[in-house]
Amino acid sequence: MSKLSSLLLGAVTGAAAALFVQSKKGQEVAKQAKDWYADYQADPETTKEKVSQAATDLGQNVSQRYDDFKAAVQSGDITVQSVMNDVKAFSEKQVETLTEKFGSKEEVVEKVKKAVTPDQEIVIDIDVEEELEVADQPLKTLPKVAAVPADYQEETEK
Template sequence: MGKLSSLLLGAATGAAAALFVQSKKGQKVAQQAKDWYADYQADPEATKEKVSQAAADLGQNVAQRYDEFKSGVQSGDITVQSVMDDVKAFSEKQVETLTEKFGTKEEVVAKVKKAVTPEEEIIIDMDEEADIVEEEKPLKTLPKVSAVPAGYYEEKEAEAEKEEE
């Protein structure tokens, strides 16, 4: 994922979270969380018991739904096609709801781009000399390494001298 698309995804997620928190439903959820925490502080054992009971009820509900689903599959009332149709219908409804609330994908992207793109060009005037602080450190040098065998150049010079004679 590119940097721009990651930025846009993050901005859109943040915007959606902000909208949720500001909505009536988001405020209700936040208040429920505060109330639960206050109850927990007041009586931790009673709150733990309520949570345990809610978990048990959820487990029974899931088991019941599983049994209903299993029976439907065995009887032929639930098929792969019927599940796919239900998922498709649910997805289309969610897209419709989100489009009504936030606009099309293109409109959301345009809004996010507008929100994160400055209206004016940002110019940073830097005095490079003032910002650069150089410390006087002696340079470390590596030992001279050669791929040429020791004495090679001397031999070549000697050969060149002999040829000149």
């Protein structure tokens, strides 16, 4: 992955995290984390036992759901077509929700264009004569500086 891609991925991830933390759900999660940490500080052993039990329950739940899914596929209740239909219905619902919230695709594009295209022309006034005067001045150079002191060789040879 290129550095630019990594940078963009990091920026997007950071922005998403910032948006999440500012959301109501994000604030709830942050509160739960603070509460959990306070509980852990008060009684580490009990908190460890609760976490261990929650992980065990989650594992059993995932295993049960996998078994249910596998049985449904084997019985023909879940087919490729039924999954495709579910994905299509879900996608259509998401598009409908986003359209209600932000407007049609054309409206969103128009809003973005309006936001990034200024209504007024931007004029930057540059004094050309002043620029030419600066350009005509001779370049100043720095004095030569030796990287190693002149007497360094003499000291090391002794």
